[in-house]
Amino acid sequence: MASGNSAIRDGRLSVRIAYRTSNSFTLEAEFEAPAGFTMILGPSGGGKTTILNCIAGLARPDAGRIALGARVMFDSAARIDMPVAERRLGYVFQNLALFPHLTVAQNVQYGIAKIPAEERRARMMTMLESFRIAHLIARKPGEISGGERQRVALARSIVTNPAAILLDEPLIALDNATRSKILDDLRAWNAAHEIPILYVTHSPAEAFALGERVLVLDGGRILAQGTAQEVLATPRHETIAQVVGFENVFDATVRSIAETQGTMLCQLDGSTTRLEVPLGHAETGARVRIAIRAGDIIVAGERPHGLSARNSFPGRVESMRREGVRVVVMIDAEGATFEVHLTPGAIDALRIEAGKEVWLVIKTYSCNLVEPSVRS
Amino acid sequence: MDWSAIFLTIRLALVVCAILLVVGTPIAWWLSFTRWRWKFFVESIVALPIVLPPTVLGFYVLVAMGSNSPIGRWYQSLTGHGLPFTFEGLAIASVIYSLPFAVQPMAAAFSNVDRNLINASSILGASRIRTFLRVVLPLSVGGVVTGFVLSFAHTLGEFGVVLMVGGNIPGVTRTVSIAIYDHVQALDYAGANHMAILLMAFSFVTLSITYALNRRVWAVWPMHR
Numbered sequence: 001m002a003s004g005n006s007a008i009r010d011g012r013l014s015v016r017i018a019y020r021t022s023n024s025f026t027l028e029a030e031f032e033a034p035a036g037f038t039m040i041l042g043p044s045g046g047g048k049t050t051i052l053n054c055i056a057g058l059a060r061p062d063a064g065r066i067a068l069g070a071r072v073m074f075d076s077a078a079r080i081d082m083p084v085a086e087r088r089l090g091y092v093f094q095n096l097a098l099f100p101h102l103t104v105a106q107n108v109q110y111g112i113a114k115i116p117a118e119e120r121r122a123r124m125m126t127m128l129e130s131f132r133i134a135h136l137i138a139r140k141p142g143e144i145s146g147g148e149r150q151r152v153a154l155a156r157s158i159v160t161n162p163a164a165i166l167l168d169e170p171l172i173a174l175d176n177a178t179r180s181k182i183l184d185d186l187r188a189w190n191a192a193h194e195i196p197i198l199y200v201t202h203s204p205a206e207a208f209a210l211g212e213r214v215l216v217l218d219g220g221r222i223l224a225q226g227t228a229q230e231v232l233a234t235p236r237h238e239t240i241a242q243v244v245g246f247e248n249v250f251d252a253t254v255r256s257i258a259e260t261q262g263t264m265l266c267q268l269d270g271s272t273t274r275l276e277v278p279l280g281h282a283e284t285g286a287r288v289r290i291a292i293r294a295g296d297i298i299v300a301g302e303r304p305h306g307l308s309a310r311n312s313f314p315g316r317v318e319s320m321r322r323e324g325v326r327v328v329v330m331i332d333a334e335g336a337t338f339e340v341h342l343t344p345g346a347i348d349a350l351r352i353e354a355g356k357e358v359w360l361v362i363k364t365y366s367c368n369l370v371e372p373s374v375r376s
Numbered sequence: 377m378d379w380s381a382i383f384l385t386i387r388l389a390l391v392v393c394a395i396l397l398v399v400g401t402p403i404a405w406w407l408s409f410t411r412w413r414w415k416f417f418v419e420s421i422v423a424l425p426i427v428l429p430p431t432v433l434g435f436y437v438l439v440a441m442g443s444n445s446p447i448g449r450w451y452q453s454l455t456g457h458g459l460p461f462t463f464e465g466l467a468i469a470s471v472i473y474s475l476p477f478a479v480q481p482m483a484a485a486f487s488n489v490d491r492n493l494i495n496a497s498s499i500l501g502a503s504r505i506r507t508f509l510r511v512v513l514p515l516s517v518g519g520v521v522t523g524f525v526l527s528f529a530h531t532l533g534e535f536g537v538v539l540m541v542g543g544n545i546p547g548v549t550r551t552v553s554i555a556i557y558d559h560v561q562a563l564d565y566a567g568a569n570h571m572a573i574l575l576m577a578f579s580f581v582t583l584s585i586t587y588a589l590n591r592r593v594w595a596v597w598p599m600h601r
Contacts, residue, residue, distance in 0.1 A: 156500070
């Protein structure tokens with residue numbers, strides 16, 4: 001994809017902010033975002049949008065420093081607070097904020113008004129074509145579909161050759177197919193430009209499918225950050241599990257595919273345990289990631305019979321601890337450790353204690369593929 | 377029919393509206409976007425002409441313009457004549473008198489523009505003025521038209537301020553409302569009636585056009601939130 005103009009690459013985005021937005025909420029975050037997708041994952045009200053607003057200059061943190069490479073946009077100590085208009089960022093809001101009274105062409109050209117008309121038009125056309133919306137040029141935002149609006153909003157931000165892009169759940173209202181098409185276009189564009197893209201989402205599946213890097217944010221604090229693997233492998237912090245949605249995440253290799261059954265058999269890394277999981281877009285030998293909620297795993301005292309669940313295998317109780325009204329049990333199954341949540345009643349009935357041999361039962365549809373396709 | 381009074385009135389209303397567009401727009405813009413804690417103070421001052429009797433306003437404007445006041449003396453040294461009982465003086469008084477009618481609808485319309493659109497404009501590198509001209513103003517056309525028409529109609533019908541500041545000089549400060557009053561004083565009810573009907577019909581037509589236009593404005597530019 002041609003850019004039409006050489007992007008000025010400033011390098012990585014480094015952010016350190018402390019921002020007390022109300023008596024009960026303080027945002028404290030420090031992270032770096034290199035070129036490529038960095039996902040900010042967390043529940044609503046966790047401070048995700050506030051981070052983006054601080055970076056864009058729409059909100060002013062109480063203290064901290066925000067820089068893009070050597071270009072300092074905010075530094076409380078040095079009293080630097082670059083005006084919004086000079087930061088050269090792309091920001092796509094959740095509600096897109098397309099100008100309703102302007103056509104698609106006028107919207108997309110809005111941020112490049114200063115360059116000569118001919119070049120401006122050429123650049124706009126290139127952008128519209130690469131986002132496959134060139135036919136909408138004369139329409140107004142009210143006259144096109146939701147997916148088309150998202151594309152226009154992305155094109156409008158990107159055509160300015162921003163030094164970094166901030167996306168606030170920009171694709172939340174779209175169906176999966178449309179969303180993945182748009183994301184593929186965005187990915188293709190960034191392959192040639194290599195700028196940091198911060199992508200806010202509350203969907204774990206989206207975060208882990210898209211992001212090279214993931215940052216888990218809740219209550220104004222970063223709970224974990226790093227590659228998808230690193231975040232998922234972080235010590236099983238209660239809140240991370242809640243935010244991420246899964247207590248158990250395994251990397252695995254596809255061993256066989258039963259197309260007609262709609263399932264595939266995957267072997268967990270570092271274990272002989274195999275799980276039957278729903279069919280994904282993967283081939284035999286492909287690497288996948290499987291996520292299972294601790295509450296979805298059934299524990300049996302002896303080998304179960306006559307179950308519809310396809311996965312049952314033996315394990316050994318490693319440890320258990322009580323958390324409020326539930327008991328968190330860690331069970332080792334031939335090298336793979338499963339976290340299982342049980343009620344105290346179930347613990348008593350099964351007489352579960354450390355060292356006891358048990359059987360684990362997991363339905364095929366309780367195994368979630370968090371990486372829908374194999375991109376790596 | 378006192379045509380000179382009618383033309384004078386229309387000329388005054390147009391001049392006042394033009395000045396109000398220039399003066400009122402920045403005030404309205406400032407009022408809708410400032411986070412200054414004493415903003416309500418300015419709002420009260422702007423709205424004062426709505427509640428004050430026109431005679432009170434006219435009295436103070438007259439005093440402020442008079443040859444004993446610094447403003448009056450400064451103007452006199454500049455032009456060689458005073459402001460009271462002139463068309464310029466009348467126009468200035470009318471601008472103050474009609475200010476809230478221009479500012480309030482505009483400020484309301486500006487505040488109604490989605491903040492995200494204004495933020496998006498800044499992020500795309502636009503200056504405040506460009507943001508105002510390209511985003512805020514086009515999306516506030518209804519409010520600006522309403523402000524224009526209301527202050528026009530309001531200026532047409534003013535009486536107290538004109539009497540205090542302008543007096544009753546034919547062709548200079550004798551507006552329609554003053555002329556009507558004169559006719560009634562002279563027991564010329566037919567003459568008063570002609571001018572009153574004209575004023576009423578004109579006001580009705582302008583207001584109808586405004587409301588009709590406003591409706592179309594919203595239909596043409598729906599907000600997509």
